[in-house]
Amino acid sequence: MTIGEAARVAGVSAKAIRTWERSGLLPGAARAGNGYRRYDGSDLATIRFIARARSLGFGVERIRGLLALWQDRGRPSAEVKSLAAAQVEELDAQADALRAMANSLRHLAAHCQGDARPDCPILEELARSAS
Structure with missing residues (x-):
């Protein structure tokens, strides 16, 4: 899906997605032949995760830590x-x-x-x- 579609499905703006990519929270999206960003289900899950963390007031660095823990299935819940x-x-x-x-x-x-x-x-x- 395109950035606009991903933004609509996740309930965020395309600008937010671009900002999260620039900050390194969201890995750079794959690009289609026309240069447009392409997002898959995994990207969408990450976008939703970041959006929910932002809605709870988490800043970029804490979200970075939360993402790392979310992606590490062996993480201790204490962290x-x-x-x-x-x-x-x-x-x-x-x-x-x-x-x-x-x-x-x-x-x-x-x-x-x-x-x-x-x-x-x-x-x-x-x-x-x-x-």
């Missing part, structure tokens, strides 16, 4: 679990940071009158933080 646990910790830290940002903005918005007057604590805080 897979370790990568997943590290990802959970990172996601928790990101969620905490987002909650802190939301709380700060919520506090600022609560102290803004939101009326016709020009004074606004939100803008004042943003300006204060920039200097």
